[in-house]
Amino acid sequence: MKLHSAILGLSILIAPQTIFAKEGPFQYRDASLLINSCQEAVDVFSSHEKTGYLAAYRTSLSEALRAGYCIGVLEQFSDAYERECGGNSGWFENAQRIASLTLTQRESATTSTFEILEEYACGY
Amino acid sequence: MDTEGLSIPEAIRKLFGVDVAKESPLLKNKAMSFVRNKLIAVRKERKVDRKAVYLESGQGNTLHNALILNAVFPNPRDVKRIFEDDQYRSQCATVVRRVLTDRGSVLGQALQSNSSELMASFLADTDRDLRRQLMPNPFQVLPQVALGENTTLLHALLAQAASLEPSDSFLLAYLNGDWDTAQKLSSQISSDSPELFALKSEIDRKLREAHEFSDLLDLFRNK
Numbered sequence: 001m002k003l004h005s006a007i008l009g010l011s012i013l014i015a016p017q018t019i020f021a022k023e024g025p026f027q028y029r030d031a032s033l034l035i036n037s038c039q040e041a042v043d044v045f046s047s048h049e050k051t052g053y054l055a056a057y058r059t060s061l062s063e064a065l066r067a068g069y070c071i072g073v074l075e076q077f078s079d080a081y082e083r084e085c086g087g088n089s090g091w092f093e094n095a096q097r098i099a100s101l102t103l104t105q106r107e108s109a110t111t112s113t114f115e116i117l118e119e120y121a122c123g124y
Numbered sequence: 125m126d127t128e129g130l131s132i133p134e135a136i137r138k139l140f141g142v143d144v145a146k147e148s149p150l151l152k153n154k155a156m157s158f159v160r161n162k163l164i165a166v167r168k169e170r171k172v173d174r175k176a177v178y179l180e181s182g183q184g185n186t187l188h189n190a191l192i193l194n195a196v197f198p199n200p201r202d203v204k205r206i207f208e209d210d211q212y213r214s215q216c217a218t219v220v221r222r223v224l225t226d227r228g229s230v231l232g233q234a235l236q237s238n239s240s241e242l243m244a245s246f247l248a249d250t251d252r253d254l255r256r257q258l259m260p261n262p263f264q265v266l267p268q269v270a271l272g273e274n275t276t277l278l279h280a281l282l283a284q285a286a287s288l289e290p291s292d293s294f295l296l297a298y299l300n301g302d303w304d305t306a307q308k309l310s311s312q313i314s315s316d317s318p319e320l321f322a323l324k325s326e327i328d329r330k331l332r333e334a335h336e337f338s339d340l341l342d343l344f345r346n347k
Binding site: 058092 | 333334337
């Protein structure tokens with residue numbers, strides 16, 4: 001998380017006014033959407049493991065949509081950066097790592113989705 | 125069920141778990157009227173101060189079925205005729221189906237015990253021997269026991285209400301997330317009314333969707 005904290009410090013210095021401004025979804029510096037989405041993805045699949053097809057009963061539409069977002073982003077990222085990425089763990093293992101992150105409000109507003117992906121979606 | 129040599133109250137306790145002396149003298153009287161009209165065969169013995177009545181062999185199922193039919197048909201003569209007249213029995217099967225399974229509100233039908241339908245089918249199938257086989261009992265508590273003598277006015281309605289069994293209902297199973305049970309039960313209910321059909325289709329649709337979702341999850345996970 002060194003890169004992460006460096007960026008955090010830098011952005012506090014540079015742009016204190018705009019740190020918490022959120023205009024909508026899919027903001028460059030809003031890692032929380034990805035983290036939340038990957039949490040949903042992990043939840044959906046663990047519910048599926050426990051209850052089989054009843055996972056549908058326990059999963060809401062928005063949870064499913066978020067989970068799909070996480071899966072899509074992780075898959076495409078590791079595919080696009082296959083050469084640069086070291087490991088070859090699947091999207092689920094990457095999603096589990098991302099899901100376990102907890103960012104402070106400040107961190108989530110200053111950390112970009114790309115940084116999270118670089119650090120956790122490449123597979124190690 | 126073997127009830128040979130039992131007295132009427134003993135047989136009723138064995139068949140329905142009802143203590144007629146405490147809970148329902150009416151049920152005993154109804155049973156006795158089947159003895160009087162000779163639907164049920166008994167052996168009479170003289171005791172010191174009164175006659176004692178004991179069931180002959182093979183009468184248990186007859187008594188059981190007669191008392192259940194009596195919940196819908198209050199007149200013992202009608203009940204006896206159901207045993208003897210196949211054509212009349214078929215007509216009565218239609219009545220049972222009307223009273224217990226067709227007439228209720230949609231919710232009533234959705235909450236209907238599956239055994240009401242089983243009872244109606246049993247009655248409609250004249251190959252099934254009313255004297256040898258136990259007819260499915262749709263009642264949690266026999267209406268004769270629950271209601272005593274006041275059974276005439278709202279008889280059909282109350283009989284219907286007594287046959288509602290939440291634990292057996294497909295709607296409830298569905299709402300509880302027990303979708304396998306819901307589908308199993310709903311497939312056994314005839315869906316003549318459009319409302320009930322809509323409810324059944326909705327449940328089928330949800331289940332189909334859930335299986336699709338499950339297949340998709342498998343696909344994503346095992347790529």
